[in-house]
Amino acid sequence: MSDKHLSSQFDADLNTVSTRVLEMGGLVESQLHQALYALVHLSLETANQVIENEARVNQMEREIDHDITSTIARRQPTARDLRFLMAISRTTSNLERAGDEVTKVARMVKSIIENGSPRSLPIAELRLAADLAAALMRKSLDAFARLDTAMAIEIIKGDDAVDVEYDGFLRKLITYMMEDPRKITPSLDLLFLAKAIERVGDHAKNIAESIIYIVKGEDVRHTSMETLERLAQ
Numbered sequence: 001m002s003d004k005h006l007s008s009q010f011d012a013d014l015n016t017v018s019t020r021v022l023e024m025g026g027l028v029e030s031q032l033h034q035a036l037y038a039l040v041h042l043s044l045e046t047a048n049q050v051i052e053n054e055a056r057v058n059q060m061e062r063e064i065d066h067d068i069t070s071t072i073a074r075r076q077p078t079a080r081d082l083r084f085l086m087a088i089s090r091t092t093s094n095l096e097r098a099g100d101e102v103t104k105v106a107r108m109v110k111s112i113i114e115n116g117s118p119r120s121l122p123i124a125e126l127r128l129a130a131d132l133a134a135a136l137m138r139k140s141l142d143a144f145a146r147l148d149t150a151m152a153i154e155i156i157k158g159d160d161a162v163d164v165e166y167d168g169f170l171r172k173l174i175t176y177m178m179e180d181p182r183k184i185t186p187s188l189d190l191l192f193l194a195k196a197i198e199r200v201g202d203h204a205k206n207i208a209e210s211i212i213y214i215v216k217g218e219d220v221r222h223t224s225m226e227t228l229e230r231l232a233q
Contacts, residue, residue: 162201
């Protein structure tokens with residue numbers, strides 16, 4: 001927050017909450033990269049590490065929610081400050097849900113490995129969608145740190161690319177299962193994994209929408225791109 005308040009402690013509270021959100025985002029991003037490493041290299045050890053660390057993400061969400069509630073009760077913020085805290089709560093929720101999706105990726109990787117013959121699955125086809133989703137999450141954290149609405153618009157547009165990759169992969173996977181029905185069960189694991197990656201992109205988009213809400217005071221969920229670009233100017 002760049003605006004100063006009469007209470008320097010209020011500024012400190014807002015900065016502390018913002019910093020903790022970025023720390024939580026960094027943890028989720030790290031978890032995502034580990035999950036993608038587990039996917040590409042079929043690493044059971046790395047997948048297990050991601051699953052074990054899920055509790056840390058959940059704990060951070062609870063702590064940030066407590067900080068937000070405490071700040072509202074003690075400082076009774078109005079206007080932009082209250083909007084800022086509400087948007088932080090949305091952002092934290094989306095980070096936690098993204099963390100859940102990352103854990104799903106790790107669980108699916110683990111299932112694929114343990115069910116055998118993982119090398120025969122078209123895992124490489126997912127790499128681009130996974131990289132796009134990871135890039136969107138990283139950019140959403142950068143945009144949040146800067147409250148950059150132009151970058152937020154780029155993220156919202158970028159989510160469409162993740163959706164396109166997911167749809168293309170889905171068609172390929174259906175063809176793959178039709179050609180070899182014996183691969184249906186492991187392919188379903190891969191399908192759920194792909195959906196989890198697509199949802200990570202959705203949560204990055206939601207964070208971008210919260211950034212616009214902070215800066216412009218407009219709820220832009222379910223809003224046309226033309227309106228979004230006008231608001232971001």
